[in-house]
Amino acid sequence: MQLKKTQRPRNIRRQLAAATCTLLAGTTHAGSLIASGDNWKIDSALLIYAEKDRVSLAEGVLNIRKEIDDDEFINARIVTDVLTGSSPNGAVPSNTAQTFTNPSGNSSYTEAANTTPLNHTFKDLRNALSVEWDTPFSRSLRGTLGGNISREYDYLSTGISVSLAQDINQRNTTLTLGISLNKDTWDPVGGVPVGFTAMPAFPAKKAIDGAKTDKTVKDILFGVTQIINRQTLMQLNYSRGQSDGYLTDPYKILSVLENDGSGNLRGTNPYVYENRPDQRTHQSLYWKGVHQFHNENVLNVSYRYFWDDWGIQSHTVDLRYRFDFDGGHYLQPHLRYYQQGAADFYRQTLTDGEENTLSYASADYRLGEFVTQTIGLKYGFEFKNGAEINFRAEMITQKGKDRSADAVGILQNQQLFPDNEAYLLQGGLSLDSDMVIKYIMGFFKK
Amino acid sequence: MPGLERKADYFVGHFDAMASNCEVLIDTEDENLAQEITRLAAAEVCRIEQKYSRYRDDNVLHQINQGAITRVDEETARLLDYAQQLYQLSEGQFDVTSGVLRQAWHFDGSDKIPTTARIDTLLPLIGWGKIQWHHPHIQLAKGMEIDFGGIGKEYAADRAALNISTFIAGQSDTHAQNTAALVNLGGDLAVTGPRKNGHGWQIGVTSGTSTLSLPAVDFSLKQGGVATSGDANRYLEKDGVRYGHVLDPRTGWPVEGAPAAVTVIAASCTDAGMLSTMALLHGPAAEDFLREQSVPYWCQWHNREIVERTPYP
């Protein structure tokens, strides 16, 4: 019954090794290599933003994107930022020193003559989390559901958003519809001031309308993205948003001048709290084009026209041009030009009695007429495994319209719009390799 | 419950599984790390034992062996694919369906040789080709059974070593990342890599027969695995003929003139195990087969009662 084996044994070692490799690795050797990059993506960035003599901000962002099923993603973003420094309080400079009460009402501070009065109490830590679930409904329709929460010591913002993207025209055109709803709560230091009431001289207390107040913001967006050719695509969005509730800045005040054209602050109650409408509807048209030239450089340019029923109109042009070099290096200059007109109720100062006749007024420089210009350069390096490291440096200047000719009396010699200059430094790191994720997991396990 | 023992510059973790004394040698002086690695290895080996033990009635193997159509999980599917490849590579000599022969053969040193008629009743129940295996579904004919006994221990050793490697790679400090380990499941062993000092692990092979007092063979292993097949103490003897325990699934009878035991070093413990098993199945040509594979091996023959070996390259 024995089987005679006479033929020479075959060499099977290599085939056996390949089979064993498949058995042990849990997948073919190709599998472990490919699955990695498509599954996890971690992006992180650290931003340092510093204004000359004003606020400084350090902001860290961590973004984790994971493919949980085919084409279905969970995206989570964690942001922490620390803000320190001072911000214009709305009052105009004067030829004498000025004294203001802190928002808490527990102390006061004095600003020297001929300087823009700043509120020095800003020191804030913000933590924000947003999570998005992005899933396909069919081969041409996908949806995104998002939620976000952001917490500062005096501000809480929560929101949800939903958007749908439908591909048509052989996937050359994508129609987007998005809506979002945000509910924000102010818990300002010292309570919510009553608009147009006087900022009392310490130790008197300001008139307040409760400790907390809130607002809701609803947005809707329609977009069309069109592939123009193999190298070009464009996007056009129309969006409309409505804010309701407390839209005033509880820390901003206005200087009230004497009625005599002297430009002097009035003798009693020289400062009043600002007061804005409790509703705002804004709209914007946004266009963006991305084009790749034959030398593989990419131009990314956008234009936004924004207008609202407060009378603000703005134009924003943003331009980024990416030069690719051999070996994964790239350089990307960035230019941005922003020009805005003032809100109808923007006033640099009030004159005595005006607070009783006007419905709204604010001296917040952000509602005034100004131009912001940004110039920056980014350097990036893409590793062969898909990771990327990048740095950028930018300079931002903000310049208001010179209104000294309209100013009265002694104010003609003052810089009424608080021009600003800021520097931005950012470092970023993106990873999407399995090894690194394992490393990080191991680190957290420790 | 795994135990841990401190040696000169490494730890040894102990646990019992797969009817063997199992140990893990861990090249570290960090007791917590050694503990964790031992626990990891024990967990993996026990998991595989439970999943593929033929003595249990609550696992996937039992379900398959009931003859029902079974949709199997990925791991089982890989094992079945592997079994199929082994069947093809060995031209039918290695067959995971041959376990039913145990019903006729009891290698207890006695002279109870089964009758040809008895063997012939079992032969229709043997043969990979009779199985319906279409990933991920399997169905066996009534009376057939699958037994991963010939693969299980080696597979478990490799899986445990692989899990340890993954765990080590995930460690954050460099000390832990340099840790190497050796998994030894009753003589089937796998290493995760060379020791910290860059040298291999010193391994001794002793003769399988108690009557012999041959010097142990020492060698150093940096990568891969080692496995031994065969057991000189399992045989039947009748009318002066010795029936070895290595059965040819195609005939149902022992392979004539097979070595008592074969030890092989290969890229993985599983590879080593399959090569040593196939060598046994080649009977007197076992060494021809091993030389053709150009792997280091040790071969122990009954008749000559010596261990021949190929020097470790």
Add this chain to the structure above:
Amino acid sequence: MFSRLSALSVTLLFVFAVPAFAVEPAPDFTLPTFPDDREISLKDFRGRVVYLDFWATWCPPCRKSFPWMDEMHERYKDEGLTIIAISVDKKRELIEQFIKKTEPAFIIAHDPSGKVAIAYELRAMPTTYLIDRDGQVVMTHMGFRSSDKDKLEATIQSLLEK
């Protein structure tokens, strides 16, 4: 026995239920292969079941299908399955880099101009055409999701058994 039945029923469902999958002859083509730069024609594989896949290195689901195609190749090559993966990448180097990393065991062909893609009226990346032993396209499948694997494999099995 079980899987043969279920595979067949799956295929029938597709042949009859969706007109887009109606049987029609697969257009023949001749393309260079990677990495050995041979020329292959579809007609050379008459008598075998052909899994014809259009892919590109820049397409994530395409990349994701490679380990699975390797598995299918390994599992069914002896039963008569041929996998031809046609890359529509413009640049050769991209394919070279990719296959150096993944070492697929099946056939990789190159169609940089998309002429074969046009002949097959490709509408998405990736698209798979299952061609039976008589050279008829039996199934057209767009995209690659994990959940598609069972259906594709069942169709492959049924075509191999025909």
Add this chain to the structure above:
Amino acid sequence: MLKTLLFSTCIALALSACSLEPVQPWDRDLLAQQKMQLVADPLEIYLDEHTYFSKEASSGGQSVGGGGCGCN
């Protein structure tokens, strides 16, 4: 007036889409690159939007969602 403008822009875009030669699936190599995405570096855009949100009266336009802040 504005609605008319918007409407006509949409029509123009739709018409241009019809007259454009569609880019075929196999020709999307460049469009698949990260640097060709509308938002090529999402974190950079997020940080920019956050910065300008707190310094200017306009915001949004690119997408919906994201959070507000009481920024200064």
